[in-house]
Amino acid sequence: MSEHSKNLAHHFSNTEQQFESGKLGMWLFLATEILLFGGLFAAYAVYRANHPEIFAYAHQYLDRNLGALNTVVLICSSFTMAWGVRMAQLGKQKQLLWSLMLTLVLAIAFLGVKGVEYESKWKHGLLWGKNYNPVEHVEAAPAHGIVGEAAPVDPPEVPTGENASLIAPAQTGPAGLAHTSGEAAKAHEEAPDNVHIFFGIYFLMTGLHGLHVLIGMGLILWIFARSYWGHFGPDYYTPVDLVGLYWHLVDLIWIFLFPLLYLIR
Amino acid sequence: MSNYLNHTSGWKSWVFTLDHKRIGIMYLVAILSSFLLGGIFAMLIRTELLSPGQTIMDADTYNRTFTLHGAIMIFLFIIPSIPAALGNFVLPVMLGAKDVAFPRLNLMSFWLYCFGAVFAVFSLVTKAVDTGWTFYTPYSTTTSASVISMTLGAVILGFSSIFTGLNFVVTIHKLRPKWMTFFKMPLFLWSLYATSIIQILATPVLGITLLLLIAERTMGIGIFDPGLGGDPVLYQHFFWFYSHPAVYIMILPAMGIVSELISVFSRKTIFGYRAIAYSSVAIALFGFFVWGHHMFTSGQSTLANMIFSLLTFSVSIPSAIKVFNWLATLYKGSISLAAPMLYALMFIFLFAIGGLTGLFLGTLATDVHLHDTYFVVAHFHYVMFGGTMIAFLGGLHYWWPKMFGKMYSEKLAALAAALIFVGFNMTFFTQFVMGTRGMPRRYYNYPEEFTTAHQISSIGSYIMGLGFVLIASYLVYSLMWGKKAPGNPWGAATLEWSHCPSPPPHDNFAEVPSQDTDPYDYSIVKYDEESDSYHLA
Numbered sequence: 001m002s003e004h005s006k007n008l009a010h011h012f013s014n015t016e017q018q019f020e021s022g023k024l025g026m027w028l029f030l031a032t033e034i035l036l037f038g039g040l041f042a043a044y045a046v047y048r049a050n051h052p053e054i055f056a057y058a059h060q061y062l063d064r065n066l067g068a069l070n071t072v073v074l075i076c077s078s079f080t081m082a083w084g085v086r087m088a089q090l091g092k093q094k095q096l097l098w099s100l101m102l103t104l105v106l107a108i109a110f111l112g113v114k115g116v117e118y119e120s121k122w123k124h125g126l127l128w129g130k131n132y133n134p135v136e137h138v139e140a141a142p143a144h145g146i147v148g149e150a151a152p153v154d155p156p157e158v159p160t161g162e163n164a165s166l167i168a169p170a171q172t173g174p175a176g177l178a179h180t181s182g183e184a185a186k187a188h189e190e191a192p193d194n195v196h197i198f199f200g201i202y203f204l205m206t207g208l209h210g211l212h213v214l215i216g217m218g219l220i221l222w223i224f225a226r227s228y229w230g231h232f233g234p235d236y237y238t239p240v241d242l243v244g245l246y247w248h249l250v251d252l253i254w255i256f257l258f259p260l261l262y263l264i265r
Numbered sequence: 266m267s268n269y270l271n272h273t274s275g276w277k278s279w280v281f282t283l284d285h286k287r288i289g290i291m292y293l294v295a296i297l298s299s300f301l302l303g304g305i306f307a308m309l310i311r312t313e314l315l316s317p318g319q320t321i322m323d324a325d326t327y328n329r330t331f332t333l334h335g336a337i338m339i340f341l342f343i344i345p346s347i348p349a350a351l352g353n354f355v356l357p358v359m360l361g362a363k364d365v366a367f368p369r370l371n372l373m374s375f376w377l378y379c380f381g382a383v384f385a386v387f388s389l390v391t392k393a394v395d396t397g398w399t400f401y402t403p404y405s406t407t408t409s410a411s412v413i414s415m416t417l418g419a420v421i422l423g424f425s426s427i428f429t430g431l432n433f434v435v436t437i438h439k440l441r442p443k444w445m446t447f448f449k450m451p452l453f454l455w456s457l458y459a460t461s462i463i464q465i466l467a468t469p470v471l472g473i474t475l476l477l478l479i480a481e482r483t484m485g486i487g488i489f490d491p492g493l494g495g496d497p498v499l500y501q502h503f504f505w506f507y508s509h510p511a512v513y514i515m516i517l518p519a520m521g522i523v524s525e526l527i528s529v530f531s532r533k534t535i536f537g538y539r540a541i542a543y544s545s546v547a548i549a550l551f552g553f554f555v556w557g558h559h560m561f562t563s564g565q566s567t568l569a570n571m572i573f574s575l576l577t578f579s580v581s582i583p584s585a586i587k588v589f590n591w592l593a594t595l596y597k598g599s600i601s602l603a604a605p606m607l608y609a610l611m612f613i614f615l616f617a618i619g620g621l622t623g624l625f626l627g628t629l630a631t632d633v634h635l636h637d638t639y640f641v642v643a644h645f646h647y648v649m650f651g652g653t654m655i656a657f658l659g660g661l662h663y664w665w666p667k668m669f670g671k672m673y674s675e676k677l678a679a680l681a682a683a684l685i686f687v688g689f690n691m692t693f694f695t696q697f698v699m700g701t702r703g704m705p706r707r708y709y710n711y712p713e714e715f716t717t718a719h720q721i722s723s724i725g726s727y728i729m730g731l732g733f734v735l736i737a738s739y740l741v742y743s744l745m746w747g748k749k750a751p752g753n754p755w756g757a758a759t760l761e762w763s764h765c766p767s768p769p770p771h772d773n774f775a776e777v778p779s780q781d782t783d784p785y786d787y788s789i790v791k792y793d794e795e796s797d798s799y800h801l802a
Binding site: 009010011012017020021024025028029031032033035036037038039040042043046047051128129130131193194196197200201203204 | 362363364365366367368370427431432434435438439440465466467468469470472473474477480484485486487488490493494495496499503772
């Protein structure tokens with residue numbers, strides 16, 4: 001049929017109807033994604049409400065700086081993605097290719113940083129369930145509270161004054177015991193039960209999110225190839241738009257994950 | 266004449282088809298095969314219960330048998346039955362559209378269904394699951410049975426279900442002809458719309474729940490394991506957050522079919538169109554807030570129990586609205602007792618029993634006594650079999666001539682309906698009685714005094730089985746030697762009957778019907794004796 005362009009499926013009457021259908025479908029799909037993560041957010045909420053001490057203690061082992069860096073990286077990638085959609089609308093193929101490429105690079109950077117974080121958790125045995133087996137040395141200490149150098153225990157003061165007993169009080173601890181300093185060591189001593197629950201939730205949430213980043217990268221690569229072949233222009237850019245929506249959702253989920261996991265008080 | 270069945274040929278033209286009608290037929294074959302499999306397990310269960318103690322299988326085998334019966338019937342049969350098989354075929358035609366919005370997604374949904382079914386069946390041939398279809402922790406994380414393959418299958422089937430729902434919502438929103446407003450849609454479409462909303466919003470939660478269960482089994486993540494500080498009741502909350510709305514995924518489309526059948530076979534416009542339409546949406550919404558009534562005895566707080574009990578009662582309001590409107594439609598109608606109508610009437614009767622016994626279980630005090638007894642089993646089967654399955658049979662008989670262009674024998678159909686009605690009530694009414702007297706569910710043994718009731722129940726199930734064999738026989742017979750079906754044998758006014766030949770052509774409509782019609786205005790069709798069919802007046 002002459003009135004049907006090659007991008008218009010036979011059961012739609014016009015491209016506008018087709019575009020709107022695709023967009024509605026994508027929004028519905030994003031709703032399912034939110035509910036998929038919603039289950040994990042619910043698990044997080046339940047355990048945080050019931051065991052706040054686990055979260056307060058365990059979150060110190062996450063590296064805030066790397067988390068913040070990744071947040072910036074993903075926000076930038078959302079920007080480059082949005083830029084790409086605009087370029088597709090305007091039919092500027094070269095800029096479209098560049099912005100998709102940049103988005104991909106930022107996604108790789110995100111996964112790289114995540115990999116560094118995972119690797120350090122792995123090395124220190126900060127894992128889920130029965131695999132939680134923290135390694136007791138300096139490196140395992142929380143990122144923002146390094147164990148202070150051992151300080152000598154102060155010698156017990158001999159009481160002076162009229163009311164003081166003549167018998168000196170016992171030393172509070174054997175001489176030479178490291179004086180605790182910094183949150184870390186304190187936290188170490190007070191480690192609550194079942195800290196592994198936090199790491200279980202951390203790995204599930206960030207792992208599922210990481211999987212979504214990977215899927216998003218695959219989709220962006222597909223869009224990149226199709227842009228390279230010149231499939232998109234002002235008349236037809238639905239796939240770029242839809243992948244963009246998906247990518248923003250992946251970004252948005254991280255924006256919730258970062259404070260919930262890294263910035264706990 | 267060219268129709269969707271002979272439009273193209275060869276197995277590839279089916280396996281790679283994008284035609285919603287062919288996908289619907291493939292779904293129909295797939296779900297009926299699953300029904301056969303689940304039905305065989307049901308017969309084995311009833312046979313084991315013919316006498317106390319071991320009859321044909323040991324206790325472990327019995328556990329596996331009822332689990333497979335439940336899991337196959339729920340995930341492989343009931344959930345996709347009406348939406349994915351009948352809905353796929355009928356929805357676009359009723360809507361005056363050429364196809365669903367995303368035909369490729371539709372095909373993918375079917376393939377995912379098959380893929381998920383392979384996982385489920387794999388668990389059957391390896392070490393079959395013995396947890397019950399609910400996979401409750403901590404047993405499901407410690408048993409040696411192949412829980413992972415079954416739950417992974419359920420996750421994949423869930424995606425298939427999501428894609429069907431998503432497709433239907435977009436199709437209903439975007440592919441209606443201009444004149445067809447939401448309130449000019451047939452009520453079956455309203456119910457499919459409400460169903461799809463639940464499929465989209467509830468199924469992902471089942472996905473993550475079962476993935477957590479798999480993570481628990483494979484990696485020992487500890488979230489549901491009390492030994493590691495986890496909470497097994499959290500699993501129950503997660504599971505029922507999906508699985509309670511899921512029973513509305515099963516019953517809502519059935520109610521939609523009944524709305525069509527009651528009106529068509531009373532030759533009277535549907536009573537309370539808007540009330541029925543809104544009540545579908547109300548059921549879908551209320552359905553999300555009642556999951557806690559599965560945990561009245563799981564140590565949930567009293568306050569939560571009271572709230573969930575109240576909300577559970579509220580679901581009965583929209584359900585009752587539907588029943589009253591159907592009865593009002595029948596009043597002074599010109600009722601014809603064709604096979605689909607027999608099932609529609611049977612639905613009202615059985616669903617009323619199933620619905621009202623639900624109130625016994627929603628009441629906190631009585632639930633303590635009835636929880637986990639045969640009363641629950643009977644209630645569930647009155648709603649799911651007496652409701653959904655019966656409406657599915659009604660829909661199948663109603664749209665059969667449209668799907669295949671062949672008529673079946675009305676006499677045999679009436680006989681089969683009678684067998685199923687009698688068999689069903691024998692099987693499950695006895696279970697209400699046993700339940701109130703303390704017969705617990707999921708036991709392969711029972712005290713002597715229950716023997717008679719169990720035997721009546723088992724014999725009833727054989728009668729039902731006979732009914733199904735009969736249905737299968739005359740339907741297959743009709744495919745080969747049945748009388749050719751006219752375009753509109755029932756005199757319905759919805760587009761798939763009034764504007765579309767049987768079977769429909771590949772594109773459904775050469776031109777999308779442009780005229781503004783009321784789906785329940787029977788003055789637009791007139792009976793023509795010569796062709797034994799109705800035509801547009």
